[in-house]
Amino acid sequence: MNKTNKFKDSALPVSFEDTFIAFQHKSDRELLLAYFIFGLTKSPFLVKFLSQVAKVTLSMGLPVKPLIKATVFKLFCGGEKKEEYSKVIAKLGKAGIGTILDYSVEGTEDEAGFDGTKIELLNIIEQSKSNPNIPCTCMKMTAIGSFEIFEKVTANIVLSIDEQRAWDKVKNRLDEICKASYRAGKPIYIDAEESWTQAAIDQLAEEMMSKYNNYKAIVFTTLQLYRWDRIDYLVRLMEQARSGSYRLGIKIVRGAYLEKERERARLIGYKSPINSSKLDTDKEYNKAIELFINNIDVVEICVGTHNEDSCRLLVNLMAENKLARNHPHIYFSQLYGMSDNISFNLANAGYNVSKYLPFGPVESTLPYLARRAEENTAIAGQMSKELEIISKERRRRKIAN
Numbered sequence: 001m002n003k004t005n006k007f008k009d010s011a012l013p014v015s016f017e018d019t020f021i022a023f024q025h026k027s028d029r030e031l032l033l034a035y036f037i038f039g040l041t042k043s044p045f046l047v048k049f050l051s052q053v054a055k056v057t058l059s060m061g062l063p064v065k066p067l068i069k070a071t072v073f074k075l076f077c078g079g080e081k082k083e084e085y086s087k088v089i090a091k092l093g094k095a096g097i098g099t100i101l102d103y104s105v106e107g108t109e110d111e112a113g114f115d116g117t118k119i120e121l122l123n124i125i126e127q128s129k130s131n132p133n134i135p136c137t138c139m140k141m142t143a144i145g146s147f148e149i150f151e152k153v154t155a156n157i158v159l160s161i162d163e164q165r166a167w168d169k170v171k172n173r174l175d176e177i178c179k180a181s182y183r184a185g186k187p188i189y190i191d192a193e194e195s196w197t198q199a200a201i202d203q204l205a206e207e208m209m210s211k212y213n214n215y216k217a218i219v220f221t222t223l224q225l226y227r228w229d230r231i232d233y234l235v236r237l238m239e240q241a242r243s244g245s246y247r248l249g250i251k252i253v254r255g256a257y258l259e260k261e262r263e264r265a266r267l268i269g270y271k272s273p274i275n276s277s278k279l280d281t282d283k284e285y286n287k288a289i290e291l292f293i294n295n296i297d298v299v300e301i302c303v304g305t306h307n308e309d310s311c312r313l314l315v316n317l318m319a320e321n322k323l324a325r326n327h328p329h330i331y332f333s334q335l336y337g338m339s340d341n342i343s344f345n346l347a348n349a350g351y352n353v354s355k356y357l358p359f360g361p362v363e364s365t366l367p368y369l370a371r372r373a374e375e376n377t378a379i380a381g382q383m384s385k386e387l388e389i390i391s392k393e394r395r396r397r398k399i400a401n
């Protein structure tokens, strides 16, 4: 257990230590695969090396796809097609966990690609209408418009006529997606990205919230609490919501682009937007959770984290404030393949839980998979925790058999 943990599991309505519940969905073979892969990601060098090898060998047309698909892709992704990911959705649904399908095609660069992503998102929203195991959808803004255009709008650079046309198309695509979500009555989570594109993303997300969040939060924006300016922004958003303009939908995460953010700030020579320490990020994250609980009448939240202390804090505050475990405004969310001890134990205890489930062609999910692996190697303690709980369950099964 984490030494900084303020709350003892035994004093809470849920424990994250029950590995029988955590891995009930995994066969012995699947558990062994997870053990093997998490073991590999302990070495940052090996992760970087293998990511490069995968990219190069795939681009050369060498037959490595089946190997990737049977290993790291299987652990972190739902599949390439609907027939594949539907099985995962059903499996998670059986444990009371919702699936957020994450169409993981990154690096789309042209208008046809952006339209293709929009169509794929509309398909997912359509599926969610009749599937209670899909509580909402998620999207990246830079999958429906070019990264450069988000960068220019964020920097207040005047757009050329062609760029303005492209920007209008982005807005139309987004509006279609949010309108479909509104009609389906299922939320859409807009992911947060690099800070040099984020002001444009925030602006569009706020426009969509004010348009579609009248009776409940349909559009959710994401706040990265590794940024030191996000609590002020959250307070501003809450004031807007309080003044009655719209229901606020917020997903909070710590943030996935730490090294890139710091490196860019250093190279260009501006103040890094990132907190100076992990402890500061943790404090900001937990402050956001406290603010949510104090404003839960006007805000609907998704707490996207693998951090056990943050989950314990929320569970504890819910109990203190006598909020139902399945309060409709509160969702916990983890990425598929990670922190099953949190997701499955929370769901088993009656909390609202979902998993982000990436899917798409193996080649297109490589940047996501590389980020997962690289991010994990950078997180002190995370891998040892994954390995620790997997080992514990493997030992438990050996004794039980």
Ligand SMILES: Cc1cc2nc3c(=O)[nH]c(=O)nc-3n(C[C@H](O)[C@H](O)[C@H](O)COP(=O)(O)OP(=O)(O)OC[C@H]3O[C@@H](n4cnc5c(N)ncnc54)[C@H](O)[C@@H]3O)c2cc1C
Residues within 6 Å of the ligand: 190, 191, 192, 193, 222, 224, 226, 253, 254, 255, 256, 257, 258, 274, 275, 276, 277, 278, 279, 281, 303, 304, 305, 306, 307, 333, 334, 335, 356, 375, 379, 382
């Ligand atoms: C459901 C879900 C949705 C997500 N959506 C997004 C998204 O839209 N956008 C996005 O950017 N990320 C997203 N992420 C990824 C997320 O931002 C984190 O990278 C990841 O979850 C690890 O953080 P943690 O809270 O799980 O836990 P922890 O392991 O406790 O925290 C690790 C995080 O702390 C921060 N950190 C680490 N070291 C330092 C340091 N020295 N100084 C300051 N901060 C530090 C970093 O953000 C790092 O990722 C999502 C994650 C989940 C689970």
